[in-house]
Amino acid sequence: MNPVITITKLNYSYGKILVLKDISFQIQSSDFFIIIGPNGSGKTTLLRLLAGIISAGDGRIDVLGDYIEDYNRKVLARKIAYVPQTVPVDFPFTVSEVVLMGRAPHLGILGLEKEKDLLRAKQAMEFTELDHLADRKTSQLSGGECQRVFIARAICQETEIILLDEPTASLDLAHQTRIMDLMERLQKERGITIVMVSHDVNLAAMYGKTLLLLKEGQIVSQGKPGEVLTFQTLEAAYGCTLLVDESPLGRFPRVTPVPGRLMGVKD
């Protein structure tokens, strides 16, 4: 086994509120790693720590064998790309301009691109099926297309690890699977390690190789979808009644929340 990220005894607090407590785990190379958990369980904070956006007061994160705090920002940006949940699109950049920005960590301060960089951007747009939108303004795109643009930008950054914060939130069903298929292809065809925060346990079950379940800043369970997504652990984490059975699509669990009225609860 070959860990690309190692987290050791990590604690993090906003002011006096401890949001991550004594977190330790490893992410293996070319894993499809999905962090799940209820609202406020510290998923996004954990992802932002891994991206180096915020730095841990207590504990240690190692990326590709080196302490994250020792990295120069630009060097770290060649190892880890990050796709936030929402990106402001007030300024009228075109799709190809945004994708090309992914080359920034590989370029000088003025970001003057060479042929090779243009080729990488073109390939990233082809991979994400955006080539026909290359000259369109990002402000004119739909939510799903926008998300693909920022994923293409991350691909263009040519990193070993891509972090994504709920990339499927607020997308319709077709776009959800399209984004997840895309990430799966990246992981399978190129061996890129995908680390994703997700609200959707069923998407996590279908695509994730390793899941990490957080509750109130602590790890509840970690492992393959079948090991993590049992009704005991999920009910304990989410505090609601759930039906967990095997998906008709394959050998992974399916999670169905049970409506209160079926439980005989009167409102």
Place this chain on the structure above:
Amino acid sequence: MGTGFLKRLMLVSAFLSVLLAGAMYLGISVGSTGSNFGDSMRLLLTDKSVDSVPEAIIRQIRLPRVMLAALVGAALSLGGLVFQALLRNTLAEPYILGISGGSAIGAIFGIILGFSYFPGVSIMAFTGSLATLLLLLAMSSGQAVFKKDSLLLSGVMVNAFCSAVIMLLISMTRDARLHNIIFWLMGDLSTADTGRVGILAAALLPCFILLFWLSNIMNLLLMGSDMAQTMGVNIKIVTITLLVVTSFMVSATVGSCGLVGFVGLVIPHLFRIILGPDHRILVPACVLGGGAYMVLCDLLAKILPSQGEMPAGVITAMIGAPLFIYLLKRSGR
């Protein structure tokens, strides 16, 4: 982009340089003592001095004034551009946010205390602009910094407060300095002299170069600070550098010609529509085009009134304020 980008940069710079040169030539040739295109052309092309009144007017009055206008226009346009990128708000502008007002308070204190223009008044103006900037950031701190309305409202309040302080200072001034302060406040370029313009140029040119150097980072900043950071940008250092450099540029222009508003709104908007949002193009375009715009505004201020002159700040506000209202209405949709 690559080589295509360099070509575009050259083309835009060349075109706007010609525009700026043309505007400056017009500014030198036209004035209250009449137009003399021939004299100004001869003066520009030869060094021989022909001791004459028109020559003295051109050399000692119009030339420094036009150069001051070009520098002020460039600095204010660039100031607006940087604020808009940094705050991710296309309506941000040093004058609207009250930064100019703050540096005016500093400068007026300097004038009242009897300091010389350089370094006394300039340092006071810089201190004033930094203080307002800090106040503004503190007022709209936390996540609200990047919310349009909260930032603009804070700016309007800071501006109102600054105006009140300025009025207070003016009402306490009784002697000849009163006239100086009032004229200077309105954005008056007629006091330009070669020495001051030289100092201003020496102060501003390094800022222009530094901002061009940071122009691609400004592009990345528009993707949000999280994403910019994960693309290798050191947000803290870049933000502080941009804020300090911009405040410095704004206070330098306020120190030399008072309050000239809305240039930083009009010019970046115009160029963003024509040239797109790439700051590597927009920075040089704002320097050259903003300079040309200010020279032309000052020219209008010289020739529009049938008697005397009006401050150039009046012209820029009359063009800029309606545009601001239009943009605010459009962005609300």
